Amino acid sequence: MPTYDYECEACGHALEIFQGINDLVKKKCPECKKNKLKRQFGTGAAIVFKGSGFYQTDYRSEGYKQAAKKDSESKSEKKSDSKKSDAKSSDPKSSKKKSD
Template sequence: MPTYDYECEACGHALEVFQGINDPMLKKCPECKKLKLKRQFGTGAAIVFKGSGFYQTDYRSEGYKKAAAADSKSEKSSSSGSKEKSSDAKPAKAKKKTGGDS
């Protein structure tokens, strides 16, 4: 569960509370008992993923990796062939702008 920081606007009392993400915010200060408690912005509520198993490539089999490598090689060779074809094409002629009063 994330830790949230609260501070009372009336008495200045500050506290940290472990709360679930869907739990309602606290409003009543435990010190002065007024409804002036405000949740502070902070970095403590972030979810941190550690270790392996969080990436798509963590579970790939060796067969999949070999097939993907073969596909990328074939794409590279076909893209170089398309560059040669495009260099054989004739460039488009530019149209001349015709008169108007200047």
């Protein structure tokens, strides 16, 4: 749920309210109790990420992404090479030669 910024036009009190996107806009100021509270434009509609679940490493640089891509490609090549060598050793022609 996003946090919205509000300001009272009567007394100037500013506050943040944590509410759902579909919730009605608040009108009544908690300080002066007048119906002059207005929601401010800005970053209030965005979701605020807090907590230990988000890390700087979640957003890697382009250089890191390219190096990781090369690393994964080299690993996939090694796997395909080992599959080819396994296929050669299980080839019936090569086993026939060994039995002769």
